[in-house]
Amino acid sequence: MGEILCLNAGSSSLKFALFDGAAAVEPRLVAAGKIEKIGIAPHLIVRAAEGTVLAEQRWPAGGDMTHESLLADLLARIEGAARHDIVGVGHRIVHGGTAFFDPVLASGAVLAQLDALCPLAPLHQPHNLAAVRAVAAVRPALPQVLCFDTAFHHRQPAVATRFALPRALEDEGIRRYGFHGLSYAYIRRRLAEIDPFLVGERVIAAHLGNGASLCAIKEGQSIDTTMGFTALDGLVMGTRSGALDPGAVLYLFQQRGMTAREVEHLLYAESGLLGVSGLSSDMRALLASDDPRAAEAIDLFTYQVARQAGALAASLQGLDTFVFTAGIGENAPEIRARICDRLGWLGVRIDEEANRRGEPVISLPGSPVVVRIIPTDEERMIAIHSCDLLLKEGGRNGSSG
Numbered sequence: 001m002g003e004i005l006c007l008n009a010g011s012s013s014l015k016f017a018l019f020d021g022a023a024a025v026e027p028r029l030v031a032a033g034k035i036e037k038i039g040i041a042p043h044l045i046v047r048a049a050e051g052t053v054l055a056e057q058r059w060p061a062g063g064d065m066t067h068e069s070l071l072a073d074l075l076a077r078i079e080g081a082a083r084h085d086i087v088g089v090g091h092r093i094v095h096g097g098t099a100f101f102d103p104v105l106a107s108g109a110v111l112a113q114l115d116a117l118c119p120l121a122p123l124h125q126p127h128n129l130a131a132v133r134a135v136a137a138v139r140p141a142l143p144q145v146l147c148f149d150t151a152f153h154h155r156q157p158a159v160a161t162r163f164a165l166p167r168a169l170e171d172e173g174i175r176r177y178g179f180h181g182l183s184y185a186y187i188r189r190r191l192a193e194i195d196p197f198l199v200g201e202r203v204i205a206a207h208l209g210n211g212a213s214l215c216a217i218k219e220g221q222s223i224d225t226t227m228g229f230t231a232l233d234g235l236v237m238g239t240r241s242g243a244l245d246p247g248a249v250l251y252l253f254q255q256r257g258m259t260a261r262e263v264e265h266l267l268y269a270e271s272g273l274l275g276v277s278g279l280s281s282d283m284r285a286l287l288a289s290d291d292p293r294a295a296e297a298i299d300l301f302t303y304q305v306a307r308q309a310g311a312l313a314a315s316l317q318g319l320d321t322f323v324f325t326a327g328i329g330e331n332a333p334e335i336r337a338r339i340c341d342r343l344g345w346l347g348v349r350i351d352e353e354a355n356r357r358g359e360p361v362i363s364l365p366g367s368p369v370v371v372r373i374i375p376t377d378e379e380r381m382i383a384i385h386s387c388d389l390l391l392k393e394g395g396r397n398g399s400s401g
Helices: 067-081 108-115 125-138 167-171 181-194 196-200 246-254 260-269 272-277 283-288 292-316 326-331 333-342 352-357 378-400
Strands: 003-009 014-020 028-036 043-048 053-058 086-093 144-148 202-208 212-218 221-225 321-325 370-373
Touching: 003 125, 003 378, 014 067, 014 378, 028 053, 028 067, 043 067, 067 086, 067 125, 086 125, 086 378, 108 125, 125 144, 144 378, 181 196, 181 202, 181 212, 181 321, 181 378, 202 292, 202 326, 212 292, 221 292, 246 260, 272 283, 272 292, 283 292, 283 333, 292 333, 321 326, 326 333, 333 352, 333 370
Parallel strands: 003 086, 086 144, 202 321, 321 370
Antiparallel strands: 003 014, 014 028, 028 043, 043 053, 202 212, 212 221
16 A cells, blocks of 8 residues: 545645655654645644755745645645555545444545534534535545544443433434544553553543543443534633523524524633633643633633543543543643543642643552553544555455456
């Protein structure tokens, strides 16, 4: 197998990674990078696996560079740098709904079904799908693999996915789905590599970044998670509100006279850490600030993480391992310390120096709960899924021909 290009498209950014699919054990990273400020003043940077800058380019502000035109340029650059042919492109697709659990090859029919889910993930799904179409426009013969963030959670028991709404609404797909599944799938994989025994333990994984959620994992399966019908639910996030009394939304409609679009913008883009602090959605900026509103936002974030972790511990009927991952989880020792302090009643005991240094295990020896830091790698998980599916499809085609 040749090389796999993995794409994670956002509204104004595009993260990518190139993997060698011929590696013996699992895909090997060749290069990675991102295009930022799409629609404003695009900036492309590509780095080799060891960190060397392979390419960098800036486009002038005010240009009309679209995802499609930028992807055409990116593909040309990547193909020029690739050691082997690019044999497929893997995409992160945030929402798979009730129909898509396993990775699938992109097709017109599949994309039409996924378009219908855009209202459930308005910050992500339209841009995920636009990237698929953009690649198809410039490389129509290149197979594309769609990998779903909801897939990791699809085997949860009904009691964890059901809302107390009329059954007819559940039949329409109004239920809890869960997100960040590619990240959690990678964490499960890493735990198995560290020690196969860990997969059988009761684990809470905390994906804490600008988007944030928790997942309860038992016997390697997701049994509960904090995000629900949309990626708006659950924890306080950078600009998203997290869990909210639905009566508050009714109040915004009925008493404030807000439109659906205005409420959507409020809850997705003006709330969370940004809304509470009035300063920033970036945890680093809040930690550096002496403004009391920043402290209040941090307190709310850590309180909510610990509070909802307690609920997931109830779903698990105990807790053996707690994993921090993603931008805040991997890089903010003060946040980790505050959360762990609130979880002391569960048996969480951390080594302050190990936490400060960001060591793989930050719990004290003999702590009833082992606390780990595991860097996530969603792009690698996409590459693994893509290689598996393309090899399977290749086998089918070979056997039929």
